[in-house]
Amino acid sequence: MDSIISASPEETERFGRRLGERASPHSVLALYGELGAGKSTLVRGIAHGIGALEPVTSPTFTLVHEYRTGRLPLVHVDLYRLDSPWEAESLHLEELWAEPVLVVIEWPEKMENLLPPQTERWELLLLSEKERMIRRKLG
Template sequence: MILPLPDAEATRKFGVALGRSLAAGTVILLQGDLGAGKTTLVQGIAEGLGIQDSVESPTFTLINEYLTGRIPLYHLDLYRLEPEETEALHLESYWDGLERDLGIVAIEWAERLQYKPDNYLQICLSYCDSGRQIELIGDCQLFDWPSQG
């Protein structure tokens, strides 16, 4: 499924709607160029989950945990890591461990993972003539996908 997102506000709004519809245990693998809207989308997801904390990209901390919303959000950013470095972090605890049933995991720069969970939603953000677009890859039947607007 590919949807147009003309600007950052549309990306945030889509994230809000997505955050309202996702279930605990969802793993989101985010891909896209710098500035394509990955963090903006996660900020919207957090808002949709009722998280009122300021959501920033965990580029230097690698993982930010937001535990105050309807469902906890685990926000990971692998930008500064080489693929072989991600293996040493044992990130599978976020999708195979206790957190799996408790929260949503959103991973920016997910293409740097050397291993992926069995089930996930892949979201690719990219630039296009009309601004941005988002491509959702996965079993779209599992979620009540938000419409644009």
């Protein structure tokens, strides 16, 4: 499960569901990809995979959404609107690394130096209008 080609939002969500099903407390997933690559769709699948019941929306303006109805809490972070690493530091997200939650971060490049060693990095690449490659990001 290191990469797939997704031809639809439903396939992206299904892949996310598998990631969520295998997630454990203290997991951190970093999602890289340009606007429209499907990061929020993948998070919706991850939330379904842990059994979250709330509707999943992108926290672009609030920066952080928490979902607590699944088998483990999900903290969804979207750093798109941040302009500097200092702004990411001011959120004190590193306090989450010690919590028994699943943390999923969109636009993690805004806080790369703060990510814990156990972070799983996933990259979403636009291949065409409908197709995306989702692959484990190395390094």
